[in-house]
Amino acid sequence: xxxxxxxxxxxxxxxxxxxxxxxxxxxxxxxxxxxxxxxxxxxxxxxxxxxxxxxxxxxxxxxxxxxxxxxxxxxxxxxxxxxxxxxxxxxxxxxxxxxxxxxxxxxxxxx
Amino acid sequence: xxxxxxxxxxxxxxxxxxxxxxxxxxxxxxxxxxxxxxxxxxxxxxxxxxxxxxxxxxxxxxxxxxxxxxxxxxxxxxxxxxxxxxxxxxxxxxxxxxxxxxxxxxxxxxxxx
Numbered sequence: 293x294x295x296x297x298x299x300x301x302x303x304x305x306x307x308x309x310x311x312x313x314x315x316x317x318x319x320x321x322x323x324x325x326x327x328x329x330x331x332x333x334x335x336x337x338x339x340x341x342x343x344x345x346x347x348x349x350x351x352x353x354x355x356x357x358x359x360x361x362x363x364x365x366x367x368x369x370x371x372x373x374x375x376x377x378x379x380x381x382x383x384x385x386x387x388x389x390x391x392x393x394x395x396x397x398x399x400x401x402x403x
Numbered sequence: 404x405x406x407x408x409x410x411x412x413x414x415x416x417x418x419x420x421x422x423x424x425x426x427x428x429x430x431x432x433x434x435x436x437x438x439x440x441x442x443x444x445x446x447x448x449x450x451x452x453x454x455x456x457x458x459x460x461x462x463x464x465x466x467x468x469x470x471x472x473x474x475x476x477x478x479x480x481x482x483x484x485x486x487x488x489x490x491x492x493x494x495x496x497x498x499x500x501x502x503x504x505x506x507x508x509x510x511x512x513x514x515x516x
Contacts, residue, residue: 293449293463326504334509335509336447336496338504338505338506341504379444381446381447385503388452388460389500390449390452393448394446396446398444
């Protein structure tokens, strides 16, 4: 199956600064890449996604970029706020329509 | 997002007992349901894909006789952890896709004593 790697595993930023999380995937046939935010004890929530025919997508303070040639994609959060603190997961949808997840990034926004 | 109802939210059981976890699709029909396992502070590991009316597809390394999956209707998929042991303690969560987006149930925290 697909292998998704994610870095960093932990990230601390000052409120108002930007945060960047990076992921790589192994299966060149993967064509859909969502990002999830998971707060402690809760289900992962979809926050943004990107398809392989698009290089960048933005939704307010959140943006995702995709480099299909290099097989990596990134999440960018600007003007971070304390409520952005959570664990973020990237994922890739494989050829069998299953979703494979990265190892997660624990983001802490320091007020 | 799509509504997936998962029960129970938490279960504590003795070693050797079996535990059933249910996931219901409350809005759209779900011909396919994905089952994941998550260890504390770890990633979501895909265990299996259940398909309505047919056998589930298990990921490599997942024991199908240990984790029984049934998808008898378009709205209900169940995961049964058979003869549970302490190492099976984990957070189990189901998910379904709607318009290619994956939405999750609320998860089940299983603790085996």
